[in-house]
Amino acid sequence: MGTVPGAPRFDIRQGVEAAALAVGFATALRRAGLATSPDRAARLAEALRFVPPDSRERLYWVCRVVCVSGREQLPLFEAVFSAVFDGLIDPAEYRGDRNAPPMAGSESHSAPPNAELRTRPAAPDTRPFGEVENSPKPYPPEPLHGRGDSDDRPAPERDAILMMASTDEQLHDMSFAELGPDEIAQMRFLVRQIVLCTPLRRSRRTSRSPNNRDRLDIRRTARAAQRTGGDAARLVYARRRPRPRRLVLLCDVSGSMEPFTRVFLSLLQGAVSGAEAEAFVFSTRLTRLTRQLAVRDPDQALARAAASASDWAGGTRLAESIRGFVDDFGRRGLARGAVVVVFSDGWAQDDPALVDAQMARLRRLAYRIVWVNPRKVARGYQPLVGGMAAALPYCDAFVSGHSYAAMAEVAAAIQADHTSARFNQRTR
């Protein structure tokens, strides 16, 4: 085979050094937003010593095994891999198609070899939100006002707290949908402080028990006996230590929920950093946000969340999203024995029968299901929307959570420790 158009950065046959290849590829990955550390590049170079990359397949697998650390990274990896290597290593793959879009190596052949590496296609999202200006998301959560940006208020954060004291009462009862931007900012601050506790369950770890009806702990007894010359003077009992159940929050970020998600996301963030909750958002598909929300700076957390979920303010596919949650996370243990909270108005595009089926599956896994529907308070509200009506029989609690005062209800519903009061009103 002849040469390929473009100056191949990594043509193995010309004997590019493994180290240069590894560093170049790792850099390309990092530029594309896939976290690769220098030690990974070193490891890749090391791996290429053992597996000479004499075919695309070999090279592909070595790079993938070394550089990828999760299934969700695979699409990005494949894109970068094919941009960097395709047509450069195995010209047979190129097949002389002149109409094909230019390959990564070929665009730069008139430019200096590293020109494209100097551009930054997607920076990792570590910047504070204020810098991310032209965000493509239809609805990126707005930052709290006055996090040091040049607004007209001098010490805004403190102001917000002081103002809360005076406008407290009225703000507490106002629906989130009626709040102006400033009030939303204050409300976010308040909501983040809400502490969510789940009911306890017995863990497998034990602690010393004063009660001799509990199980005898031979190990601790033997240890205690060593102090008394091997005679077990005191028997030690053990009981299983209680631990809070896992809390899973699923928040609908579709268009119809928009006025409320601005605040609910802060609740999610507070729960993730405080109660070690797992957070997901969905509209047309499900996105896990636990990791994005787990940073301390709330603005940064929301910015990262907005960057990860690409379908803000779209339609709702409730059944599909719950199915995605149950299949990929719930069944594998995340929802087992957990308290699952769904924030949604139940306005979904899917068939209610599908919602019913998926809720039944979720019901079999979860300890409690709490449904938060801010539309519930509207006068004359009846859960008649298809999705909502189908989901309701599977919920243990149905609360509104539309205002700060109503958040107390949400917290209480999450904390309640009885499954018997199943919400069993059939509305159809």
Add this chain to the structure above:
Amino acid sequence: MSGPARVGAEDDVSRLVPDIASLQETLAAGDYLADVGLATALFLAVRLPQPILLEGEPGVGKTEAAKALALALDTPLFRLQCYEGIDAGEALYEWNYPRQMLGIRLAEVRDTHLEETDLFGPEYLLRRPLLQAIEHHGPRPAVLLLDEIDRADAEFEAFTFELLAEAAVTIPELGTVRAAHPPIVILTSNRTRDLHDALTRRCLYHWIDYPGPARIAEIVRRRVPSSAEPIALEAASAITKLRSLDLVNPPGIAEAIDWVSALTVLGVDRLDARTVDRTWGSVVKNRDDLDVAVARGADWLVGAAHG
């Protein structure tokens, strides 16, 4: 592990696994069919050496891969099944308290003199998988399987990793046990929680894809030697077809093996609608799924198998 001193595997291991193709062959000789991706992953795990994290749907053979690798290297497999609340006593070592008590009593009865060091000798130590893997005397490193690491607490994950990175354990009463042959570590995870960055950074990673019908048939033929080739292939394509349905528990390789065994016992050599109707129970193991599958009908399934 990313231990400081060691680069590359021991000579003995390198001789045994010179390249990917030969590892694939050795694994196949142990009845484990690995595709080139998995073989590359395992090869690098052995040769770099570096711990490897295997993920994939239930039943694609994550645990089997570790067993097959141990067999291929002719070395023992130490398996630690992780669960919530697992601690060092269950993973690393524990003193055998009842036996120590008995030792004291016996010494009293026999009126022999007993030193404290006598009680904290190796014979009173209960060795758990991690310690066993580290103590393994060779000639080749053991394979250590940390199954479902995501079920253990985050603290335990960190503790295990620290220990494996050092490849040494300090038991206060006995001193430090340093691994002569640091184990080859394989981790599996079901993704119930995000693993710690530090762990994923140090590991190689491989996602095991569900194999195609031809490979399933090949696996089935190895596991059920008495089965005829056409039936294995038909069952495999039928199972692949079933997986396209929206099932709660999609049938996997284990179901394919069960099914072909059942068909072989029944003396069936071609798959037809009637046989399928009789043997649903070997393939679909959930009532909701059975409804879905029966609704599509055995004819559809068999048609798929022949088509």
